[in-house]
Amino acid sequence: xxxxxxxxxxxxxxxxxxxxxxTALWPAALVFDVLSRFGNGNNLFVQIAFYAILFGLLVALxxxxxxxxxxxxxxxxxxxxxxxxxxxxxxxxxxxxxxxxLGLRRQGFQTEAMATPAQVGLSALAALLLIVSGxxxxxxxxxxxxxxxxxxxxxxxEIAKEGGAAIPPEKGE
Amino acid sequence: xxxxxxxxxxxxxxxxxxxxxxxIGLLILSLLLDIAARLWTDQEGLYQAAFYTMAFGTVAGALxxxxxxxxxxxxxxxxxxxxTATTHMLxxxxxLALFGINLFLRSRQPGLAGTSLVYLxxxxxGVGIILVSGxxxxxxxxxxGIGAGRHRRxxxxxxxxxxxxxxxxxxxxxxxxxxxxxxxxxxxRVDYDGKIIAIAKQGGEVYAFQEFCTHRYxxxxxxxxxxxxxxxxxxxxxxxxxxxxxxxxxxKVDMKTYKVAIRxxxxxxx
Numbered sequence: 001x002x003x004x005x006x007x008x009x010x011x012x013x014x015x016x017x018x019x020x021x022x023t024a025l026w027p028a029a030l031v032f033d034v035l036s037r038f039g040n041g042n043n044l045f046v047q048i049a050f051y052a053i054l055f056g057l058l059v060a061l062x063x064x065x066x067x068x069x070x071x072x073x074x075x076x077x078x079x080x081x082x083x084x085x086x087x088x089x090x091x092x093x094x095x096x097x098x099x100x101x102l103g104l105r106r107q108g109f110q111t112e113a114m115a116t117p118a119q120v121g122l123s124a125l126a127a128l129l130l131i132v133s134g135x136x137x138x139x140x141x142x143x144x145x146x147x148x149x150x151x152x153x154x155x156x157x158e159i160a161k162e163g164g165a166a167i168p169p170e171k172g173e
Numbered sequence: 174x175x176x177x178x179x180x181x182x183x184x185x186x187x188x189x190x191x192x193x194x195x196x197i198g199l200l201i202l203s204l205l206l207d208i209a210a211r212l213w214t215d216q217e218g219l220y221q222a223a224f225y226t227m228a229f230g231t232v233a234g235a236l237x238x239x240x241x242x243x244x245x246x247x248x249x250x251x252x253x254x255x256x257t258a259t260t261h262m263l264x265x266x267x268x269l270a271l272f273g274i275n276l277f278l279r280s281r282q283p284g285l286a287g288t289s290l291v292y293l294x295x296x297x298x299g300v301g302i303i304l305v306s307g308x309x310x311x312x313x314x315x316x317x318g319i320g321a322g323r324h325r326r327x328x329x330x331x332x333x334x335x336x337x338x339x340x341x342x343x344x345x346x347x348x349x350x351x352x353x354x355x356x357x358x359x360x361x362r363v364d365y366d367g368k369i370i371a372i373a374k375q376g377g378e379v380y381a382f383q384e385f386c387t388h389r390y391x392x393x394x395x396x397x398x399x400x401x402x403x404x405x406x407x408x409x410x411x412x413x414x415x416x417x418x419x420x421x422x423x424x425k426v427d428m429k430t431y432k433v434a435i436r437x438x439x440x441x442x443x
Contacts, residue, residue, distance in 0.1 A: 012311045020307070024198020028229060048222045055202055110218075134194075138186045141314065145321050145408040149389040152316040160385035163369030166417075168387055168426045 005069035013147045015066040016137075021059035023134050025052040026098055030123040033115040041113045049123070050109035053102045060095050067091070070147060080144040083136050090133035097126040179243035182324040189244050190310075190320065192237035197307055199230030200272065204296045211293070224279050227296070231272045238265060244320060249362070250333045254317040257309050264306035271299040318391055322406025330395045331362040337442075339366050346434060346441040352379060353438055362394040363442065370431055370442060373398045373414055380414040381431035381442045388424040 007014035029052040036045035071084040101122040105115075115123070140146040149156055160167050181188035203226040210219035245262060248255045275295040313319040323330075337347040349363055349372065361372040362384060369384040371394035382403070384394055391407030402411045402420055410424035417430040432443045 011316070012308060013315055016315075017307065017311060020194045020197040021201065022198070023194040024196075024230075024233075025202060028195070028199055028226075031229070032225075044218060044221050044225070047218055048225060051206060051222060052202060052226075055205065056198075134191065135184075135186060138191060142186055142190075142321050142324070145318070145391075145406075147315050148318045148321045148407050149316070149391065153389045155316070156385070156390035160383075160390040162367065163384060164367065164429070165369070165383040165385040165390070166387060166426055166429045167385070167390070 002069050002072065005066045006073070007066070008151060011151055013066075013070060013151070015063060015070050016141070016147070018059055018063040018066060019134075019137070022056035022063065022098075023130060025056035026094070026123070026130055027127040029053050029056070029101075030120070030127045033120045033123050036113065036115045037120065039113060043111060043113050046105075046109055046112050046115055049115060050102070050105050053098050053105070053123075057095065057098055057102060060091075060098075064091070064095070073150075074146060078144070080140050080146050083140050083144070084146075087133050087136040087140065090129050090136070094126050094129050094133065097122055097129070101126065176243050176246070179240045180247065180323065181240070185324045187240075187244060187320040187323070189237055189240040190314065192233065192240055193307070193310070196230045196234030196237055197303060199226050199233065200268075200296075200300055200303060203227040203230060204300045207293055207296055223296075224276070227272060227279075228276055231269065231276060234265070234269050234272070238262075238269065241265070247323070247330060248319060249331055252317070254313050254319050257313050257317075258319070261306050261309045261313065264302050264309070268299045268302040268306065271295055271302070275299065318407050321391075322397075322404075322409070323395070325397045325404065326395060326406065327397075328356060328358045328360075331360060334362045334364045334369070336364045337366075342443075345443045346436075347443070349440045349442055351438060352435045352440050355379070355440075358398045360394045360396075360398065362392075365442065371403070372433070372440065372442065373403060375399075375401055375414065379433050379435065379440055381433045382412070382414055382417055383429040383431075386410050386412075386424055387419075387426040387428055388422075393428070 005014060029049040032045045032049040039045055071088060074081045074084055101119060104119050157167060179188060203223045206219050206223035206226060245258050248258050275292060279292060335349060337349055341347055347365055350361055355374040357374055359374055363370045363372055370381050371384045372379060372381045375398050384392060386393055386405040388408055388410045391405040393403050393405060395406050397404040401414055403414050404411045408423050411421040412428050413420055417428045419427055434441045
């Protein structure tokens, strides 16, 4: 199960592929909310923001277990473990905020022309937290190498061996 | 420098992978809205929603393309990921062009938007290409470590592997490069009859050691050179470049070092 969630079958970690959707759509919902405030009385932007939040929530439901599976492989004494913990805490908070946000919109999303200040506020708060959390997630990859060469270490081991490098014994990974 | 900014170095996080969330997420949503509009009749609003979502996604995709190109220029010409990167770029440009056409056609018939299967077909093709291309982009990061640790390196990384052969060597000493042409903290990547060797200059001295980290075999010629140590860009293992000893894990096994001599201004290795 952990292997499946970590994306071994796809030869690509699943979590970073899934997070594109909520990461794009929740800040986009804020943009659409703001546009609705400046809009021409048309319901369109309120409707787009609703679908963006909804689709983001659904895909995030898949992103959460895959992210957790990746995190369980990081050793506790590593700096990335803590980053991962904050990243997870923030993301769970954001999910709840967006769920509340969707709840507020359930009634009027097909009729209202403008997002209410409470809705815009929730979108803005969630987007802000998401930028912080996404940055932490990116740092885990690009600054600490989480998931880098995890599924491809055999390939690189062969290349290193051919290149005459000293390499650890077979089971010493 | 503009390139460093486009590569996200000041943020310690590459820019391209942060920007690509937006085209990927928005263009997929746009397709779903199109499909939803077909499933429920009388949903003119959904077609319009698909149009705007696509417009935002395409603009964001164009921005991501600029940052992506800056990243592409720094991948070593003979790196296996260079081909993947070129394919990734061509696929994305194709998808952008398809969405551009898609938007243009839709904008000319706002009232009829979505009534033609051509629009849906264009969206399907565009999203299909993006999924393949996104997979390739992810492989570059997670399989080949492109972009990982790059911001810690302050000198340019090698643009290609220098090939030298034992046939040009005298008593095993092969000439590699002009010693003066190397700046402090700079590295070379050398293929000496199949042995892949990184060469670094520090404090006026030149050192040679194996290219591959002993942890997950990250490229040490792209690592940070500091205090007579090389730091692997992937997981920050550190090795002494004079002795090859591990200074800091996760690597546990010492790396190989090679002998270096400077003769008449040229670097020789053995």
